[in-house]
Amino acid sequence: MTPTRKKLLFWLGTCCLIIPALLQAYLLMPFPGSQDLEAIKVAYFLEKIILPSRIIGLLLWIYPASNYIRKGTTKQKIWVGVVILLNAGLYYFTDVAYRAEEMFKEPAITRFANQQDNKVPDSLLVMAVVNGNIAKAYPVQFVGYHHKIQDNVGNTPVLVTYCTMCRTGLVFSPIVEGKKQVFRLVGARHYNAVIEDAETKSWWYQATGEAVTGTQTGKHLAIIPSEQMTLKNFFEQYPEGLVFQPDETFRKEYDVLKYYDRRQRKDDDSLTNPDKFWDKSWVVGVSLNGKNKAFRWSKLLKSGVVNDNLANTPIVVVVEPDKQSFHVFVSKIDNQTLTFVPDASATGFRDKETNSLWNWKGVCIEGPQQGKQLQKIYAEQEYLRAWKQFHQPTDIWQ
Template sequence: MKDQNRTGIFWWGFMLLILPGLVHAYLLMPFPGSQDLNAITVCYYLEKIVNPLRIVGVLLVVWYLFKYYAKNSTKGKIVKAVVLLLCMGSFYFTDIAYKAESMFKETASAKFANGLTNRVPLNFLVIGVINNGVAKAYPVVYLGYHHKVQDQVGEVPVLVTYCTMCRTGRVYSPVINGVKQNFRLVGARHYNAIIEDESTKTWWYQATGNAAVGELKGKQLKELPYEQSTLGAWLQKHPTSVIMQPDKLYTTDYADLKNYDRIQIVDRDSTLKNKDSLIKKSWVIGVIVNGQARAYDWRHLNNKRLLNDELDHSSLLIGIEKDSLTYHAWNSTIKGKTLHFNLDNNGLLTDEETASVWDWDGVCTSGPQKGQQLIKIQAYQEYWRSWKHFHPSTTFWKDGGVTESEPMAGIY
């Protein structure tokens, strides 16, 4: 009995060394089933105690090895030696191989080029930001690996983010309570990246800017406007923009996202007979007006190119440009009058009410409305699974009308 109790010291130490770290890694990375659990609070506090528990585990194991290891049989010594080697492997697994900030490193110093010296292909998708007349474009294939770039645009600090698990970008102010913060990538919950600010150690959802757990729980990061478009479309509207260039240290990682923007899973899946099926990774455009959320089926909207809609008594115009990647959302009311739009033979917007012609920046270029500009509405491209999770009361549009909810098919 005494030998069993002594052996128990070793095994308790072993479990404290590996189990907390393994559970923490499982919950914060997209392993099967992990992201569907409501466990962000558990993750947050577990992270704080993983290392203290390991220290206790080390003390128990060292005590056992010092006091009792020599009394083990040869078999017992071999088993315990192998177990300790497994511990080392576990540390590599939880603290390096599957630790978000180790897997997806932020570029140390983002470099930019103007349109003349730029090396980024014009058909790449970018997140575009403008402040104080300064325009910058951040290619999604680079952001998708880094997850975030902390920068300044027009002397305004910005936190430019992109999460490939939910297929959405967001731009936030990194200033919290008057203090500019540095953020680290923690991991993911509900297939969305979690970031932590340096001062309060609060965890924030990338897709909403909502503080999920920590000192500032319930607060929101200030969202900054941005556009998602091809680089070519962005430069056409903002020719003096500078463009973030690839960091040579991460060339292989960028290559893993090749063609990330081009083809939906629903179109690649040969087993899915009905391509109109809504699956978890179907692309949608999401908008929020006065707290009311609506999602638009990307495939159906891309076929129409232009949609006149209304949400919470506000008139909307949603459009996708000819490149099938650049999208826009505007309030289509001018001087208290709602305008309805079509595409002319040149692919430009024309309103039915005055036959004025508008460009894809929402500016009227000819006709009675010349010089007027539609007010932009922030819109997001996102996987349906993510949009529905973070906006559970969203309505859904696809060709044929608006529904209160839409079931998901498939497993993706």
């Protein structure tokens, strides 16, 4: 073999060993600039070719490399050593230390406790899921590390997810094509977690449950309604409810998110201009009949109760006194649109029309409307950046 051909094989093999895995790692991790690219299909393609590329690269590389080691110059031997070290380091980086499913592992055992046996502080923010007379609470601090917890609420399988990069917490049905799937965490695109089902190998955005590449492209995981509230409020509403208990194996990982549910991250200049709407401003996002609207969290906290209209439907957004729990309802009963205001008792909110008192479940507990219940609307709290990315077009309530 001529020296030129041998050199060509060496560098071709090196490129096959390094470039696909390195490029995929860049696209699936939050490196500067990587998350803004429309490149999920490229990342998916790279995922499929990394192993074949490594095999081809090794076959191309091994003969010239071994020849350089036996007969080459000192410089050639050094280059072989450098490439070996680069590949070993890259493999450790992409397949061991910084592989998403290894960085954010699921709990080995999902343990729950009732109110009497619970060890979790009741100040924690939770995602509440209710199925019939079964209610379960999943603390954001724990789900935020795991990114996903696969569980059952009653006899219904659920996929509880949370992405801390965009502050999106959603619960899905893990049923794909009639079969319950096990999901793995792939990485992130547009600062949102991407998960893969075991059978079809399709990739799904956590923010929407939409499959964006693979055989299921265009399909959506069914969303199972959940609500954000403090654990204290959860037990007040569901005294027999159960709360997820932390896996002590991940105590250090949980501690990183200790204040995540209370401390709002800011863009760099937000402290000097607090009234501006920043990408990391918190919003409550509501989708109804194909229309989207984002309600600025800081304004909701000041108002407590906001009456609005979305998709020709009157709605009300209410925030509980703990400044953490929120709910959205259709503000119409018996074809009458109601206008709601805060109530000094802090047990709920009142309508102006009849002065009836409604609790945080949307049930009227006092007044002429007693016993009636407002229709609940599913809503999410997340960063403005994430809401705008995955819910276009959207209106912004100011």
